[in-house]
Amino acid sequence: MxxxxxxxxxxxxxxxxxxxxxxxxxxxxxxxxxxxxxxxxxxxxxxxxxxxxxxxxxxxxxxxxxxxxxxxxxxxxxxxxxxxxxxxxxxxxxxxxxxxxxxxxxxxxxxxxxxxxxxxxxxxxxxxxxxxxxxxxxxxxxxxxxxxxxxxxxxxxxxxxxxxxxxxxxxxxxxxxxxxxxxxxxxxxxxxxxxxxxxxxxxxxxxxxxxxxxxxxxxxxxxxxxxxxxxxxxxxxxxxxxxxxxxxxxxxxxxxxxxxxQVHARDQQLSLTRDRFETSLCRQIPQVVINGGGAPRLPHTSNVSFPGVDRQLLFLALDQAGVACSTGSACSSGATEPSPVLRAMNLPQTLLETALRFSVSVHTTHRQIDLAVDRIVSVFNHLRRDLPAKNRARSGRHSGTKTL
Ligand SMILES: Cc1ncc(COP(=O)(O)O)c(C=O)c1O
The missing domain is CATH 3.40.640.10 (Type I PLP-dependent aspartate aminotransferase-like (Major domain))
Structure with missing residues (x-):
């Protein structure tokens, strides 16, 4: 990388x-x-x-x-x-x-x-x-x-x-x-x-x-x-x-x-950026799950579970790789507990413990999205390689709320 x-x-x-x-x-x-x-x-x-x-x-x-x-x-x-x-x-x-x-x-x-x-x-x-x-x-x-x-x-x-x-x-x-x-x-x-x-x-x-x-x-x-x-x-x-x-x-x-x-243009631009991110990520890591992806959503927020990889480890590794994201609300950052929002959605433990939030703005370019996805895929594969084989087997494909 x-x-x-x-x-x-x-x-x-x-x-x-x-x-x-x-x-x-x-x-x-x-x-x-x-x-x-x-x-x-x-x-x-x-x-x-x-x-x-x-x-x-x-x-x-x-x-x-x-x-x-x-x-x-x-x-x-x-x-x-x-x-x-x-x-x-x-x-x-x-x-x-x-x-x-x-x-x-x-x-x-x-x-x-x-x-x-x-x-x-x-x-x-x-x-x-x-x-x-x-x-x-x-x-x-x-x-x-x-x-x-x-x-x-x-x-x-x-x-x-x-x-x-x-x-x-x-x-x-x-x-x-x-x-x-x-x-x-x-x-x-x-x-x-x-x-x-x-x-x-x-x-x-x-x-x-x-x-x-x-x-x-x-x-x-x-x-x-x-x-x-x-x-x-x-x-x-x-x-x-x-x-x-x-x-x-x-x-x-x-x-x-x-x-x-430019309210409608902004909404459209954010949706395009977010969709590019999710589509590309799901193509390259088929087991990821977009939490809440089946519901009407704001156009700039993506909550993604990476089954098999601990979210704190992933978050830290992404930070080092130059991708700033979040493990939850900024006001509860520092908390190591899984998100109460995802708990309320009754997500299985494997999705709860592996979820990160990515959020774009009108300044986020498609080039940045492509680069960020490359970095995420690389970090994910690296962390997966370090996983014991039995954990890897457990973290197969999930029937989450939406996989693209
Ligand atoms: C939905 C929601 N409500 C309230 C707040 C708090 O806003 P502020 O940071 O301006 O205090 C935030 C901040 O993350 C938020 O996302």
């Missing part, structure tokens, strides 16, 4: 490179030396007007409503984790009551759900099928008059599997229950329209869509009262006190505008 100084980044679900146009817009804003948007003097008012214009524009990119009187609320946060925490704590109200989350949520939903349980809510984890999709019928049975909040992600960060959000939204609407969706991996990749989805609130994060790290948002309808997590200021109607960064909001707006300008 060649040695490489060039690392091929197939870990774009962890973070994405900032678009140069986003950097330019933020630098121009920084050069303005804007005042604190909460200051009452003229310079402060100027900064506030700019921030409110950005709020309107961002809301527009996401398909939110800005009509006076019934305008959707756009609350800036530090990122997706904070937006998810704010949604769960802010929308559930006070106990008792039922909160339903899916079993495949990101840790930034699972942990606040645990906290809600500890303070007296009944928290139910809605299971998924072997493709990673929740069952709407089961959800319908679980949504009771006591239910305060349902939170189900739009697209999964480990498998890319999409949930039937419109159906879920209809169901929640019929029962008058708030529905939040974690759209952190979906916004910037596929067409996401807040009004059309029919959810009550949606989380997003700047650095997942070629925007800056340090800003995200919770977009919510006008009606839910969102209880703050933080205290000590009047910014953002007291829902999220603390000085807002106009420059980060500029970066988020630019990143969203670039996505909105």
């Amino acid at each position: 060649e040695t490489h100084d060039s690392i091929i980044d197939l870990d774009n679900n962890a973070t994405t490179p900032v678009d140069p146009q986003v950097n330019e817009a933020m630098a121009a804003c920084q050069a303005l030396g804007l005042a604190n948007p909460a200051s009452q003097h003229t310079a402060g008012q100027r900064a506030r007007r700019k921030l409110e214009d950005l709020r309107d524009q961002i809301c527009g990119h996401l398909g939110g409503r800005r009509t006076p009187g019934s305008a959707d609320q756009l609350i800036f946060t530090s990122g997706g984790t904070e937006a998810n925490n704010l949604a769960l704590h802010g929308l559930a109200g006070s106990p008792p009551g039922r909160v339903i989350v899916s079993a495949v949520e990101h840790p930034s939903i699972q942990a606040p759900a645990d906290a809600l349980q500890a303070c007296g809510f009944e928290v139910i984890r809605l299971g998924v099928n072997t493709s990673g999709v929740v069952c709407c019928q089961q959800l319908a049975e679980l949504v009771t008059p006591e239910t305060r909040l349902v939170s189900i992600m739009l697209g999964n960060n480990e498998t890319g599997v999409l949930q039937p959000m419109r159906e879920i939204a209809q169901l929640c609407k019929a029962q008058g229950v708030y529905l939040h969706t974690d759209a952190v991996q979906a916004v910037g990749k596929i067409d996401v329209n807040f009004q059309e989805l029919g959810v009550s609130a949606l989380s997003l994060s700047g650095h997942k869509l070629h925007g800056p790290v340090g800003i995200g948002a919770l977009l919510a309808r006008s009606t839910p009262t969102i209880n703050p997590l933080l205290r000590g200021g009047h910014q953002q109607q007291g829902v999220r006190p603390g000085t807002e960064s106009v420059c980060l909001a500029v970066g988020l707006e630019r990143a969203l505008a670039l996505w909105r300008d």
